Amino acid sequence: MLRVAIAVMLLFGALxxxxxxxxxxxxxxxxxxxxxxxxxxxxxxxPPNFDIEKCATQLNLSDRGRQQARKIGALFAARAAPVEKVLASRFCRTLETARLAFDDQVVEPLATLDKPTEATAEVDVAAILDIIRNYSGSDNLVLVTHLENIQALTGASAREGEALIVGLQGERLHVLGRIVF
Known part of the structure; x- marks a missing residue:
């Protein structure tokens, strides 16, 4: 029984x-x-006093999160993963993640990637799908967003700082791969 438990732990640890x-x-x-x-x-x-224009009223990156964002950028460079464009939610934590990870010159804020509300969720998901559907670059497009958008688009969860590589299968998004930082 102990051997089975160890084998299962090793298997899931390697995934x-x-x-x-x-x-x-x-x-x-x-x-x-x-x-x-x-x-x-x-x-x-x-926080209850949230204001999209004021970082002090939002959840922000921790020091560990800033290190993680820099690591993301360093690994993209070290692994020769070319990035053409980075679109990010206007929330301070997503913009800071994008700017620390990638060249600030290629980061563009995009309201569609903001954390969705009941009123905007359906329209935002459709707009993000349009961006993905219409992307035809030779390098990679990175969309820095929130868990709620990732779940709505893929049905999958993602940890903070986790990347999901996605592609369209018919009209639905399919997760092709993951990168855990």
């Missing part, structure tokens, strides 16, 4: 590494879309 390597293999070839959840934050709930 993130295998998923990460498969994800890097996809990105090296370019032409893919990456949904990247913002790096680690200082909490879990948006």
């Amino acid at each position: 993130p590494a295998q998923a990460t390597e498969a994800g890097w293999a996809l990105l090296r070839n370019g032409g893919h879309v990456v949904l990247l959840r913002n790096a680690m934050t200082t909490g879990t709930v948006e």
Whole structure:
């Protein structure tokens, strides 16, 4: 019984590494879309006085999250994963993740990638799908967004700072690979 338990732990412990390597293999070839959840934050709930224009009223990256964002950028460079464009939610934590990870010159804020509300969720998901559907670059497109958008688009979850490489299958998004940072 102990051997079975150890084998199961080893198997599941190896899965993130295998998923990460498969994800890097996809990105090296370019032409893919990456949904990247913002790096680690200082909490879990948006403060009640939230204002999109004021970072002091939002959840922000923790020091560990800033390190994680820099690591993301360094690994994209080290793994030769070319990035053509980075679109990010206007929330401070997503913009900071994008700017620390990638060249600030290629980062564009985009309201469609903001954390969805009941009133905007359906329209935002449709707009994000249009961006993905119409992307035809030879390098990779990175969309830095929130868990809610990632779940609505793929049905999958993502940790803070995790990347999902996605592609269209018919009208639905399919997760092709993952990278855990």
